[in-house]
Amino acid sequence: MSHAVKTDNAEPALPPKAKAALSEGKRAERRLGLLLCAPAILIMAAVAGWPILYSLWLSLQRYDLKFPDRTEFVGLENYVTVLSNPYWWNAMWVTVLITVVSVAVELVLGMALALIMHRTLVGRGIVRTSTLIPYGIVTVVAAFSWRYAWTPRTGYLAETIAGGDPVLTEKIPAIMVVTLAEIWKTTPFMALLLMAGLALVPDDLLKAAAMDGASAWQRFTKVMVPVMKPAILVALLFRTLDAFRIFDNLFVLTAGSQGTSSVSMLTYNNLIKGLNLGIGSTMSVLIFIAVAIIAFVFVKLFGTAAPGGDGGGRR
Amino acid sequence: MRGKGHRLAAAGGAALIATSVLAGCGSGDGGITINVYKYPQENFQKIVDNCNAQADGYEIVYHKLPREADGQREQMVRRLAAGDAGMDVLALDVTWTAELAKAGWIKEFTGQARSEVEDGTLETPLETARYEGKLYGAPDNTNVQLLWYRADLVPTPPKTWDEMIELGAKLQADGNDKTPGLVAAQGKQYEGLVVLYNTLVSTAGGQIVDDNGTKAVVDDGAVKALEVLKKFATSDVVDPSFSNAAEDDARLAMEGGKAAFMLNWPYVYAAAQKVETIAPHLKWAPYPSIDGDPAKVTVGGINYAVSAFTEHTEESFDAVLCLRSAEHQKFAAINDGVPPTIESVYDDPEMAEPYPMKEAILETLKNASVRPRTPAYQNVSTVISTILSPPAGIDPRGTAERLRTELQDALDSKGVLP
Numbered sequence: 001m002s003h004a005v006k007t008d009n010a011e012p013a014l015p016p017k018a019k020a021a022l023s024e025g026k027r028a029e030r031r032l033g034l035l036l037c038a039p040a041i042l043i044m045a046a047v048a049g050w051p052i053l054y055s056l057w058l059s060l061q062r063y064d065l066k067f068p069d070r071t072e073f074v075g076l077e078n079y080v081t082v083l084s085n086p087y088w089w090n091a092m093w094v095t096v097l098i099t100v101v102s103v104a105v106e107l108v109l110g111m112a113l114a115l116i117m118h119r120t121l122v123g124r125g126i127v128r129t130s131t132l133i134p135y136g137i138v139t140v141v142a143a144f145s146w147r148y149a150w151t152p153r154t155g156y157l158a159e160t161i162a163g164g165d166p167v168l169t170e171k172i173p174a175i176m177v178v179t180l181a182e183i184w185k186t187t188p189f190m191a192l193l194l195m196a197g198l199a200l201v202p203d204d205l206l207k208a209a210a211m212d213g214a215s216a217w218q219r220f221t222k223v224m225v226p227v228m229k230p231a232i233l234v235a236l237l238f239r240t241l242d243a244f245r246i247f248d249n250l251f252v253l254t255a256g257s258q259g260t261s262s263v264s265m266l267t268y269n270n271l272i273k274g275l276n277l278g279i280g281s282t283m284s285v286l287i288f289i290a291v292a293i294i295a296f297v298f299v300k301l302f303g304t305a306a307p308g309g310d311g312g313g314r315r
Numbered sequence: 316m317r318g319k320g321h322r323l324a325a326a327g328g329a330a331l332i333a334t335s336v337l338a339g340c341g342s343g344d345g346g347i348t349i350n351v352y353k354y355p356q357e358n359f360q361k362i363v364d365n366c367n368a369q370a371d372g373y374e375i376v377y378h379k380l381p382r383e384a385d386g387q388r389e390q391m392v393r394r395l396a397a398g399d400a401g402m403d404v405l406a407l408d409v410t411w412t413a414e415l416a417k418a419g420w421i422k423e424f425t426g427q428a429r430s431e432v433e434d435g436t437l438e439t440p441l442e443t444a445r446y447e448g449k450l451y452g453a454p455d456n457t458n459v460q461l462l463w464y465r466a467d468l469v470p471t472p473p474k475t476w477d478e479m480i481e482l483g484a485k486l487q488a489d490g491n492d493k494t495p496g497l498v499a500a501q502g503k504q505y506e507g508l509v510v511l512y513n514t515l516v517s518t519a520g521g522q523i524v525d526d527n528g529t530k531a532v533v534d535d536g537a538v539k540a541l542e543v544l545k546k547f548a549t550s551d552v553v554d555p556s557f558s559n560a561a562e563d564d565a566r567l568a569m570e571g572g573k574a575a576f577m578l579n580w581p582y583v584y585a586a587a588q589k590v591e592t593i594a595p596h597l598k599w600a601p602y603p604s605i606d607g608d609p610a611k612v613t614v615g616g617i618n619y620a621v622s623a624f625t626e627h628t629e630e631s632f633d634a635v636l637c638l639r640s641a642e643h644q645k646f647a648a649i650n651d652g653v654p655p656t657i658e659s660v661y662d663d664p665e666m667a668e669p670y671p672m673k674e675a676i677l678e679t680l681k682n683a684s685v686r687p688r689t690p691a692y693q694n695v696s697t698v699i700s701t702i703l704s705p706p707a708g709i710d711p712r713g714t715a716e717r718l719r720t721e722l723q724d725a726l727d728s729k730g731v732l733p
Contacts, residue, residue, distance in 0.1 A: 065392075065396055066417060066418055066690040066691055067728055070728070081729060085730070085731040085733075087731050089729055147374050148338075155655060166556070166559050169503070169559045226665065258504060258704075266731070266733075269697075269733070270732045272389060273385070273389065273697075273732065274693060274697075275392065275396070276728055276732070280733075
């Protein structure tokens with residue numbers, strides 16, 4: 001992604017004739033390059049491109065495995081059904097709420113953690129390791145421990161904090177618990193990305209600012225944050241995309257009951273449980289579009305450029 | 316990334332399934348293996364062993380499905396959709412028959428197999444295995460709820476819902492807090508609420524979905540049922556956690572001495588024997604009716620079906636007949652507590668001790684009702700439990716109207732599942 005953005009910006013600087021002026025050797029080299037890339041591109045097209053196209057095709061059909069003889073092409077009817085359905089919009093708002101709240105809280109907590117990890121003088125290894133523990137636990141396992149903790153009679157959180165109420169069976173409390181579990185789980189990831197950004201801030205700059213009489217807060221907002229901005233935006237982009245597709249925590253904690261479904265959960269229910277390939281694919285396509293919009297907003301409007309462009313290591 | 320993890324897990328799962336299928340095929344010494352997929356039933360392996368001793372030419376292998384009904388259905392349906400030949404016999408919840416039959420994933424019972432299944436089997440469980448006049452399953456076990464009550468507080472059990480609510484209120488009003496008057500039942504947003512509602516609708520002589528399973532009816536009887544449910548959910552005798560209560564929550568309310576009445580499956584009898592304060596007083600009676608005629612209680616239970624993709628049709632049907640034989644149903648009833656579907660088993664003297672309520676069960680079964688038989692049952696059930704939840708918020712006319720529209724969408728596979 002980042003490379004594409006950079007080349008776009010760089011191209012106008014080149015004289016327009018540059019392309020035509022390629023030498024014979026350069027052209028051969030380029031051809032070789034394309035040939036070498038071809039296998040990878042073919043595989044990508046097969047494993048990523050084809051399923052996307054297929055689900056687009058499915059989304060234009062009435063296709064329910066329960067009624068195989070009623071399969072037919074219906075155009076955009078599925079989109080009308082989904083987009084005019086209250087369950088879908090409820091799921092959309094739940095998803096947006098969880099995404100916005102969890103990412104905002106994670107940014108603040110993650111920044112605090114990153115500063116702590118960055119500044120720690122003693123036991124740096126231990127501090128960093130212990131911070132990363134929640135992130136190291138498999139999400140489903142962590143979600144189960146949250147679920148048991150919030151189950152009346154067996155769970156310590158349900159007994160101490162909720163006074164024995166089954167919080168996971170009511171909409172608002174359940175969404176709060178899911179958001180909390182999400183924050184607990186992924187704040188370390190945010191902290192890790194932000195710490196990488198902190199390393200970019202030169203110490204001299206901070207010292208100079210201190211010399212000029214900037215307070216600690218001013219040094220943070222006027223020096224650190226502007227320098228870290230690219231890292232912050234990347235962290236926000238990754239987390240937003242990830243939070244928007246929230247599934248595993250929700251699946252274990254509420255399974256979408258009492259109107260706590262996220263869009264992914266709703267899609268799963270329609271596709272896997274309801275066997276409705278048409279409606280389910282329509283929802284997948286809509287999620288795909290939403291994710292694309294989020295990425296577009298971050299990249300084009302905020303100017304996010306992912307260093308290395310790879311989210312590798314994320315779970 | 317999140318997605319990557321899932322993909323890896325899926326690949327791992329596929330690999331696991333592949334190895335287990337291969338292992339399953341290999342274990343027959345080159346002979347035929349019949350793979351049976353059933354939920355975890357404690358003593359089922361003994362039945363399988365017994366059948367294997369009698370079988371000639373094939374070996375049955377028992378594969379355990381997940382404990383939760385949704386997990387069982389998902390695993391089977393996913394593999395059936397892919398035309399997997401590794402599954403031969405499937406243990407289906409009674410509500411799945413229509414869906415799998417319509418999709419063409421299970422075989423019809425015909426000829427000899429059909430007459431053997433129909434012979435001596437109770438009518439309502441058999442009804443659950445039929446779709447569009449054809450038989451697609453062999454009932455293995457069945458289940459019906461009874462009214463459980465505290466004989467020390469209530470000398471004669473109530474016959475109707477109104478009587479029960481009145482009796483409970485009187486018990487509570489009779490002075491101190493130590494007299495429990497609550498009625499424990501299942502009101503959580505899940506299948507249990509659908510079972511309760513279906514019983515009420517059938518008892519009131521109504522219908523939720525028509526006999527063909529294609530049209531949402533929600534007639535006057537169904538509205539009457541909504542009124543009864545609403546009246547109960549807003550009465551003084553309802554447990555405050557009714558709208559979150561599943562079977563076990565109701566059982567615990569009864570065992571904990573909070574409730575005088577409970578609507579629940581027969582498994583509560585065995586469980587309550589461990590609770591000294593309750594055990595001697597716990598008695599059972601037929602499910603309360605609405606206006607005096609006996610209630611038509613919803614049946615649960617399991618039917619065996621033969622996968623359409625099996626490569627060993629004859630042996631699979633043979634295995635089913637053995638697994639559900641009268642002898643094995645009795646064994647399962649005594650050891651795993653599941654009520655039989657063959658009527659003669661109830662008369663067996665060995666049943667008397669573990670099943671003192673067998674007469675009540677049999678009587679209820681003979682006048683029982685079936686949940687809507689439609690391929691879209693999963694959708695129908697989800698829509699009903701969503702709309703009825705919480706039961707105290709029911710507005711009989713309005714709720715019925717909403718049920719009618721959303722159920723019709725669900726039946727037409729048009730709407731969105733919540």
